[in-house]
Amino acid sequence: MNLLNRYLQAVAKCLPSARRDDIIAELRANILSQMEDREHELGRPLTEDEQADILRRYGNPTIIAGRYSEHNLGLAFGRQLIGPELFPIYKTVLIINLLITVVVLAGVVPIVARAIGGAITLTRVLMPLAVQFGIVTLIFVILDQNKGRLLDKWDPRRLPALKANPEDGPNAQDIFTFIAGAVGTLWLALTPRWPYLLLGPGALYLQAIPLKLMPQWIEFYWAIVALLCAQLVLGFFRLFRLLPRRQARIMDLTLKGVGLCIGLLLLLKAPNYVSSQYQEVAVWANLSFLACLILALAINLWGTGRLLLSLWRERDQMVPARQH
């Protein structure tokens, strides 16, 4: 049943998490019944090719997941441009794309405007968003018009292998993430003593162009290191499944919230993070730091939002299923 599990995994990836488990359980029961019926007719177990034939008749995982969309929405302009099967994926891709564009614009537009001495106009902000919207929509319209040709040509035997179950023991990815986190924390903790770890040979310039950090910098720095250490401890607990999954996720959410607070407090200090006798160097150093901070905050905010939503939906699933 490895092929069936891989198929269901591919369908599940495209389903809304609130209804995912329920839909997958129902699909599994229906497909298994169909396979058993076929085995009964043939009087022997199905070969992999026969299982693949049954799954192929069910259709491309993306298409079938799209048909479970509650609202059955599409994009139409006179005629239908994007059908309900692809619309949920289109919506997700478009939102991610526009959010990334907004984050990049928030960091880049002020810097560019300052560099060229121009004002931040509405056109400068809206034009990239309109272009992104147009490109993503065009790609999906073309995909939708050719979905018969593109999405029907799929082979269940080429579906991705099964992912490790989070309830199982530690896997290679968990171990790698933990080690990378440990190395990163250690690296950050050691940079004040050995600045070349952060700047490489560029550390020599620090002696030539002394940069003075803001007075509260040391408190912020150690708060960030302490936060990373706490994340590392949580990572260790998660790696060896020493905490229930939901509890670990709530602690992760708390730490992400603390990270957001530190980031926001740092943002309030903008743009006076560094000072130098060379005014231009200080301006660029402050702007670069601000851009990195905004990007880090946006990534943290995105992760926090996703985790919060996922925990909220899990809470819904913990309520016993509606019985009729």
Next chain:
Amino acid sequence: MSESPFENLKLELRRGCLVLAVLAQLRAEHYGYTLRKALANDGLEIEESTLYPLLRRLETQGLLISEWREEDKRNKRFYRLSKEGKLLLEQLLDEWYNMGTSLKRILRESKV
């Protein structure tokens, strides 16, 4: 996209009929796979990827009710018509018979 007008119109005609057929078949309880088999046995083939999501939509609209139950050592989701579904089926069947009668009359008149 380049399907013939006949295919497109047949699809449209089928779409409405499928809902009617599913509602009618669910006067008796079925789970997804046996429902598909029952419809196919009565001459109405329907793709799994169309039928199973349709059942969910009809349930969301309050026309079906469902229940997870174990059968043959496996949990299955059984569907049947709700009270509202029964009422709607009666109304739709009335419409269906009226339309059939009208169509027959139109065809008879056009022959004359």
